[in-house]
Amino acid sequence: MSLLKETLAQIKRPNQDMEKQARRRLDNLTKPPGSLGLLEEIAYRLAGIQGQVLPQQAKDKLVIVMAGDHGVTAEGISAFPQEVTPQMVLNFLRGGAGINVLARQAGARVLVADIGVAGKALSYDGLISCRVKSGTDNIAHGPAMSREEAIKAIETGINLVQQQVTDQLALVGTGDMGIGNTTPSSAILAVFSGLEPAQITGRGTGLNNERLQHKIKIITQAIEVNRPNREDGLDVLAKIGGLEIAGLAGVILGCAARQIPVVIDGIISGAAALIAHSLAPLSRDYMFASHLSAEPGHRIMLDLLGLKPVLHLEMRLGEGTGAVLAFHLMEAAVNIINNMATFTEAGVSQG
Ligand SMILES: Cc1cc2ncn([C@H]3O[C@H](COP(=O)(O)O)[C@@H](O)[C@H]3O)c2cc1C
Ligand SMILES: O=C(O)c1cccnc1
Numbered sequence: 001m002s003l004l005k006e007t008l009a010q011i012k013r014p015n016q017d018m019e020k021q022a023r024r025r026l027d028n029l030t031k032p033p034g035s036l037g038l039l040e041e042i043a044y045r046l047a048g049i050q051g052q053v054l055p056q057q058a059k060d061k062l063v064i065v066m067a068g069d070h071g072v073t074a075e076g077i078s079a080f081p082q083e084v085t086p087q088m089v090l091n092f093l094r095g096g097a098g099i100n101v102l103a104r105q106a107g108a109r110v111l112v113a114d115i116g117v118a119g120k121a122l123s124y125d126g127l128i129s130c131r132v133k134s135g136t137d138n139i140a141h142g143p144a145m146s147r148e149e150a151i152k153a154i155e156t157g158i159n160l161v162q163q164q165v166t167d168q169l170a171l172v173g174t175g176d177m178g179i180g181n182t183t184p185s186s187a188i189l190a191v192f193s194g195l196e197p198a199q200i201t202g203r204g205t206g207l208n209n210e211r212l213q214h215k216i217k218i219i220t221q222a223i224e225v226n227r228p229n230r231e232d233g234l235d236v237l238a239k240i241g242g243l244e245i246a247g248l249a250g251v252i253l254g255c256a257a258r259q260i261p262v263v264i265d266g267i268i269s270g271a272a273a274l275i276a277h278s279l280a281p282l283s284r285d286y287m288f289a290s291h292l293s294a295e296p297g298h299r300i301m302l303d304l305l306g307l308k309p310v311l312h313l314e315m316r317l318g319e320g321t322g323a324v325l326a327f328h329l330m331e332a333a334v335n336i337i338n339n340m341a342t343f344t345e346a347g348v349s350q351g
Pocket of ligand 2: 182204205265266268293294295315318
């Protein structure tokens with residue numbers, strides 16, 4: 001059996017009984033029931049994932065930043081040039097990017113993987129080189145990649161989780177780098193939501209009105225030219241996706257198969273989550289939404305996945321920045337369920 005098939009078959013529902021017991025415990029803590037809102041939901045979902053009423057703090061926190069390029073940048077759909085992708089990869093490795101600063105604060109490791117940056121292979125200390133292809137082909141004129149390449153890129157993400165995430169009590173965040181990648185991400189969302197690209201497409205790195213209209217036209221064209229079948233997640237991914245999107249879908253599936261919670265960043269990671277969900281609906285039970293991006297389609301994306309963001313910061317950077325910020329709240333949720341006193345312990349009267 002292929003690694004992808006094997007991984008999909010391993011994904012099972014978290015422990016419902018532990019979830020129920022954790023909810024009961026949360027209701028017995030000294031607060032009105034439900035008053036800690038989404039922190040309570042995170043706590044009982046982690047109890048289900050870990051299979052214990054009292055979930056433990058993550059022993060290893062990491063964010064996986066997948067870098068890949070996009071042939072569709074030839075259409076002028078980004079405010080920045082393609083060479084920024086490898087330049088930012090170097091910035092990540094030197095520790096100077098937004099994700100490095102926020103990951104340090106969260107005590108998380110940053111793994112940087114080249115799954116398909118355009119041009120020659122990058123060779124830097126600390127870079128994980130797992131290239132499937134030197135950037136995708138231009139989706140405005142044909143498929144981004146072959147179905148075989150899409151599977152290989154997903155399996156690359158699964159392998160990365162298997163190799164790098166050795167602790168069962170890990171917490172993983174998803175991050176992306178790839179100039180132009182809000183275009184395939186919006187295209188994927190348009191296909192799964194059935195909405196018009198104009199309703200969900202945003203400015204990415206900062207397009208003006210005129211260039212935003214052009215981006216919408218290119219996304220519409222990419223969908224018309226490729227005719228992706230939304231019942232077939234691999235078809236959608238291969239035709240209008242990206243290599244880092246595929247790799248991140250693999251990271252999400254790999255985490256779900258190993259019962260590791262995975263925190264989803266913004267619109268690019270969200271597109272990867274839509275692909276993962278279409279291949280294995282139960283993978284959703286291991287996903288946690290981090291923030292609500294300023295990109296207009298993000299709320300629709302999270303609604304499709306049934307995930308609630310915990311941060312509303314008007315961020316639109318990617319790299320995993322929202323994901324590592326949400327790590328702080330995941331830790332807060334674990335602290336609450338473990339360390340708050342119950343009504344009985346504190347001698348407080350219940351309503
Ligand atoms: C300096 C810089 C750092 C970034 N870090 C993440 N992105 C983000 O912006 C890009 C997507 O936006 P678009 O589709 O408009 O190109 C991706 O690389 C994403 O990771 C960056 C973009 C830039 C310019
Ligand atoms: O929402 C995001 O993650 C995002 C938005 C714009 C550019 N890069 C990432």
